[in-house]
Amino acid sequence: MKLFDAHCHLQDPRILSKAPNLIKTAQDSGVVHFVVNGVSEQDWHLVKDLAQNYPSIIPSFGLHPWSLSPFILIQFIIYSFNFVKKLTYLKVLGLMKLQVPSDRILLETDAPDALPMSNIDSLFFVEGDTSLPKELHDQITSSSTSTSLSNSSQVVIDASMLSKETLNHPANIRSVLDYVASMLEITKEELAELSYQNTVRLFSYEGSKLLQK
Numbered sequence: 310m311k312l313f314d315a316h317c318h319l320q321d322p323r324i325l326s327k328a329p330n331l332i333k334t335a336q337d338s339g340v341v342h343f344v345v346n347g348v349s350e351q352d353w354h355l356v357k358d359l360a361q362n363y364p365s366i367i368p369s370f371g372l373h374p375w376s377l378s379p380f381i382l383i384q385f386i387i388y389s390f391n392f393v394k395k396l397t398y399l400k401v402l403g404l405m406k407l408q409v410p411s412d413r414i415l416l417e418t419d420a421p422d423a424l425p426m427s428n429i430d431s432l433f434f435v436e437g438d439t440s441l442p443k444e445l446h447d448q449i450t451s452s453s454t455s456t457s458l459s460n461s462s463q464v465v466i467d468a469s470m471l472s473k474e475t476l477n478h479p480a481n482i483r484s485v486l487d488y489v490a491s492m493l494e495i496t497k498e499e500l501a502e503l504s505y506q507n508t509v510r511l512f513s514y515e516g517s518k519l520l521q522k
């Protein structure tokens with residue numbers, strides 16, 4: 310099964326030093342490509358470096374609304390209203406079961422943000438994440454092969470019980486896949502193939518790294 314993470318932030322200072330391990334674990338989970346989104350001019354060079362070092366990384370140089378000055382932010386909201394509306398359309402999929410056209414469906418993690426609210430046994434955690442409860446933190450640190458929890462008997466059973474600061478791991482795209490497939494009532498394999506092809510198509514613009522293969 311091939312997966313394409315259409316949106317993550319591996320350049321984020323909270324996880325950049327761990328990127329090699331995160332990428333390896335995500336690749337072992339089936340992720341073939343990652344779109345790494347820069348959020349301001351200050352991190353574009355990190356995004357560029359990652360893309361040069363990893364064939365799997367597609368660089369995306371953007372401006373996150375949080376990084377804009379208030380004046381520019383207002384302009385951004387006004388001029389991109391239709392665009393934002395479309396994003397909202399997709400983001401509320403889980404709440405309203407809107408019918409998103411099948412050729413628009415992408416999968417993303419937004420790692421290190423947006424930890425899926427799944428059972429912790431099905432999640433991957435970032436090694437060294439100090440926001441984790443001590444037992445989980447110790448278990449992840451002592452595991453040399455994986456950052457997932459294979460035999461958990463913790464009191465914490467659900468990610469909603471964890472701190473809001475808990476870092477999301479890019480391998481958690483498997484949880485996104487499970488959730489979206491159940492929402493759309495299609496198999497995980499169908500969704501993986503569909504979203505992979507959609508993302509390849511979206512990022513196959515002139516000059517794209519994807520077309521250089």
Ligand SMILES: [Zn+2]
Pocket residue numbers: 316317318346419422
């Ligand atoms: Zn993001």
